[in-house]
Amino acid sequence: MIDLPLSALEVSIVEAGTTPADALANCQHSAQELSRLGYHRLWFAEHHHSLAIGAFPPALLAAHTAATTTGLRLGSGGVLAPNHAPITVAEQFATLATLHPDRIDLGIGRGPGTFHEPTARALRRGADPATDDEYRSDVAATLDHLLDVGIGELPEPWLLASSDAGAEVAASLGLPIAFAHHIRPDNTLAALKRYRDAFRPSRWSDAPRVLVCVETVCADTEERAAELARPMDIIKAAILQGHPDQPFPTPAAAAAHRFTAEEEQALGAFVAQQARGTRDTVEAALTRIVEATGADELMTVTPVHSTPDRHRSFALVRDLVRRG
Template identity: 45%
Template sequence: MSAPLSILDLAYINAGETPGDSFRASVDLARHAEAWGYRRIWYAEHHNMSIVGSSAPSVLIAHVASQTRTIRLGSGGVMLPNHAPLSIAEQFGTLETLYPGRIDLGLGRAPGGDQQTLRALRRDPRSGDTFPQDVLELQGYLSGQSRTRGVEATPGKGTDVPLYILGSSLFGARLAAALGLPFAFASHFAPGALEDAVALYRSEFQRSSQLDKPHVIAGVNVVAADSEKDAQEHFLAAKRRRVIQLLGRAGVDVPSHAARTILETPAGKQVLQQVEQEMRYTAVGTPLEVRGYLDRFADLVRADELIVASVAVDRRAWLRSVELVAEVTGPGDA
């Protein structure tokens, strides 16, 4: 592989599962990924999504860290405007104290949900405007150089938990470059500005105490299987799950008996076009086909690291996909 691989675990809650089932699957994935040589696993903060269990990344990170030994774990990411920087510094300072050298802190400025969810979180719609200042405040708490007189993070002070800026636009790229931080682009679901954002980040990057040269992480979906036919069937199921999720958020009820035929309905066909655009960067096929795709994708944006999201719905296929990718890539190798 031209770039090392990490994993994005969205803690999916599939039909017939509970959040507890999802968390047990996340622990199982992490234990296997550690043995297979993956560099890190990140968990994303989402709210009010019935199929996503990672609404509290720091809690999930703590649980998975307690069940593993060496793999790095982090947020991909914490939606910082939903929280006070001091609170996040204390949470991740606690994690770093408990599991030294294993914790990452990826930061985003989106709400992690819709406008109604934003109100339920008691979030001011304008809170994202102060994201750059909030990142600096958080960084100060973690480095032990607080920007708020008389206030320090305990735990947190001096832990220097590494920060990453997450984004899907030029805004995140410019901020990461200005602060000299690694930049992770959410191309696994928002691919539109990928190449422009990465080019901007590289051209404007300023060295910092954390990083002396640009570091780009690009998200990509994977569906690897032992046969091309199986991979395509699992990919179709993943698209179907996403269509049903989006229809549900729009207030359209999809009866369980109609789930397999939803893509044949007018509403399903319309939403499917959006889903296929979101999932533009998806590696589907046999292990060697997936490896070839990942190599080409990494070269496209000169990615320093790829973070892969296994999107197969079937649990065995979901885990097997990650295993097959490891077998043909040597995920920790650069």
């Protein structure tokens, strides 16, 4: 049995044949289920202009969910620093932390949250993508503003990363790191070593702290898990082919889809580093990842079409992790 805090990342899937309003409702149903199951945190991701994922601001989702659940820590996984004024992010999350003491996290990330260039430029008010130096400056400014706004309680800040560069920012600012193993698993081990080697203690953390996020789909049979995960595999394959703006397909449409040999190879390499299958398979995969990374906390993301099937996966995975 895995002995770590267990958390979840919500990416707000807009299922084929549904609306963004339905996706919002599903988010809240999932939050209630995660709270009932005793998950530690629930973070909301920032996305824009996507047919498959809702454009719901993490701060708003965290605020609503904090008011309608108990126990769960809520936050951003993450709010994307280049898209926002640092003082605005600080004010929003300091307000949330004061309204909901000891329950709010501020996960900060870098990407634009969209593959649509006009939307990315609109988020930046026409500016070019942030450089490494600009990103680090934005994160540092956000932390400084948290201390200056003087509202009351403070959120717990985390730095989201999927590369060595992100790991270096987290280490230099003394932040806990949430690593996106579910996006770039090939980068995980080297980046976490760099983070631990370069970590500088700060008021935010006196030692390195590592959360690892893993794509996790657990079902009663291997075949069912593969069926549930296949729609997201189609989204990944489309991204690999340079066609990221795809709707999230139904399981029936996904079953009829045929991958190219190149896509099959790339997806197979990715799946081998995630956690997909029955309870035994998922437990073994998560255990390997935890042991390899030395993670202090485990976060799962479960991008499947059916909300009941997501909830079943949440429950099966919860039974694999020791309750705190």
